[in-house]
Amino acid sequence: MPERPEIVCICGSMRFVEDMRVVSQGLSLAGCIVLMPTEIDGPITEEQKTALGELHLRRIDLADRVVVVNRGEHFGESTLREIAYAEAAGKPGTFVGVAWGSQ
Template structure:
């Protein structure tokens, strides 16, 4: 089997889109294949009339778990130590499947 770059799945609250983008950039420049959330809706998007249905959110959550399955490890982007409900589920899933997990802010982890 040919060597391939490491694959990392980025998890975290979409409120940290800027921080996730920076982690994605840094990992990519380091030669890592990055899997990350593909949709970032913020409060301003909702005010502008953009939204996501419950079905879309459920589908995106399931898709992100498949990204964790494909990854060699998980990086949780958690500035200030914040971890929301969805990210907590993703961390639990990654742990249950034996994926190594690291945090950008490792306090209290």
């Protein structure tokens, strides 16, 4: 195992939280530290949603790379913002079999 494990941030719609969990487990078993969106049971306010979105951008800041979980469907506004943020920060990432940045 490397001196510091790779840190991977999982992004995507919470509609795919089960898929995110599977990806998280695989990455963890591969020796990665995994950061992913916070699961909230029940309704949240717009203010809370905005705060959680900003918190997730800080996770991207901490990550070495990003994995976007999606089933090939349309990307939502939040996920597109996360992808753009990761790209602007120079974070390599993968989603739906496509990679950006250097791995």
